[in-house]
């Protein structure tokens with residue numbers, strides 16, 4: 001068709017998106033509509049030098065491939081674990097999951113190598129930006145994204161903008177405390193939402209039950225050498241294991257009360273859950289809000305994200321939104 | 329002097345400020361610098377009709393007196409308990425402390441009676457506005473005010489503006505939950521900061537100790553018929569009563585963790601404590617932040633308010649700031 005011919009002639013405006021996670025280093029070419037045209041995935045190296053080298057190599061590969069795909073790259077958006085100064089493009093402080101990753105200027109080397117503008121923010125904030133541009137947060141002025149994966153993170157959109165805070169550590173949603181004497185958290189405190197409800201926390205409880213021979217119930221598919229995970233806890237509870245159920249109820253309550261705390265502070269109109277545990281937590285969290293939140297904060301939607309790659313899409317959105325602002 | 333003569337000739341631009349609290353209804357004439365030129369205090373009537381009648385009468389009195397004081401009233405600012413829609417000038421929902429105070433349009437009757445523009449917000453938000461214009465929050469872009477009085481309330485300033493939220497119930501700081509099975513709260517939930525650390529909560533614990541004959545210690549000045557209050561608990565702890573000390577430590581920890589939750593969500597650069605318990609809580613809250621907050625959120629000042637009348641001054645600031653914006 002004619003429109004296809006024109007597509008061939010015109011370059012597509014795209015973003016190069018990078019996601020630096022605890023496990024993988026990913027790079028993708030993302031178009032204006034949020035479609036991933038090409039993706040590169042490698043294990044994230046454990047040292048700073050190897051990581052930077054791989055990052056720049058994958059970006060160079062993608063830049064070359066972009067030409068063949070008829071894509072014009074507008075810039076590079078980077079999502080990373082840790083705390084980020086997005087004004088400077090610097091990772092301030094790494095989480096334990098990414099080592100040798102404090103006070104790292106990402107903007108300068110990437111920009112020098114690719115001759116493109118570079119934006120950087122943390123994964124929770126990128127997830128919120130992804131929802132805002134491509135997901136459930138489209139057109140929503142005030143919302144919060146809570147990522148329930150291995151850890152718990154998130155981002156806050158207030159009046160259509162991210163809340164970064166005075167030292168770039170706003171929206172540390174995993175470390176909202178809901179119990180003065182709850183389980184120990186990776187941050188050194190106790191009773192954080194993450195210590196109750198993250199994938200790590202559920203795995204810890206699943207292992208504990210397994211060690212006490214209280215996890216496996218009849219009908220449960222579980223091989224001998226299989227590593228114990230949160231999924232085993234959820235399937236045990238579904239099959240009637242009351243101790244597994246109690247653990248999950250406690251986790252849901254903790255997450256729900258953490259989200260109630262968000263409602264009582266920021267009063268968003270929507271909470272978006274993403275990450276592997278989102279579908280499990282959506283209903284219980286909605287119920288706990290109905291039970292425990294102030295009447296005027298109860299009328300809020302808790303929805304599941306339908307984005308496959310929130311970090312990459314959010315990283316891309318920093319590039320695409322900036323380009324749009326310059327054009328219009 | 330000549331400047332004094334000119335002051336006599338020129339009218340002073342002032343605001344009429346109203347504070348509707350659980351105990352009193354107060355009206356004041358407030359000048360640009362935050363000085364209260366005249367104040368009217370009456371018990372806040374228990375019914376809607378009597379309250380509105382007294383409110384309009386005190387405002388009319390003040391308007392008359394303003395002429396004699398050579399004050400030009402620019403408008404009326406109202407601070408009230410409860411949740412407020414400031415765009416409409418309507419009290420949406422009352423607290424138990426102010427009865428018959430839901431869905432009350434304050435703007436229309438006051439504006440009709442006085443022929444002046446009217447602004448309305450709740451007491452926590454007004455306290456934050458007062459700090460911003462006249463207090464510790466001057467020039468601070470992101471800060472939070474926590475009022476520790478009979479109850480616990482507050483307001484959040486983000487990028488120099490109040491955070492109202494999508495249904496005007498942001499900054500419900502008293503109902504941040506820090507314990508899943510803590511004491512019952514007036515809001516119907518459990519483990520809220522207010523249920524641990526408010527004047528009401530401390531009075532409840534003081535009475536409990538008193539009933540168990542565990543409150544009074546040697547050297548403590550306490551008359552037989554005197555009502556037991558938070559002040560008795562504090563003085564008992566100072567004189568070595570270890571049970572009183574334990575109650576206060578728990579209260580400080582709860583308030584401190586509630587504030588840590590604020591830091592991990594909004595990451596302000598300052599926390600301002602006001603209300604009768606502010607001087608007591610300042611040091612322990614600062615310590616708990618050092619102990620429990622994420623490293624990147626620890627570098628925050630917890631300061632005591634030095635404002636005598638935060639609600640009235642905040643109510644006035646809505647008027648004075650709007651007038652300033654129109655002039656410049």
Ligand SMILES: [Ca+2]
Pocket residue numbers: 122124125153154155170171172173
């Ligand atoms: Ca975050």
Ligand SMILES: [Ca+2]
Pocket residue numbers: 450452453481482483498499500501
């Ligand atoms: Ca408030």
Ligand SMILES: [Zn+2]
Pocket residue numbers: 174175185186187188189190192194195
């Ligand atoms: Zn934590």
Ligand SMILES: [Zn+2]
Pocket residue numbers: 502503513514515516517518520522523
């Ligand atoms: Zn409460």
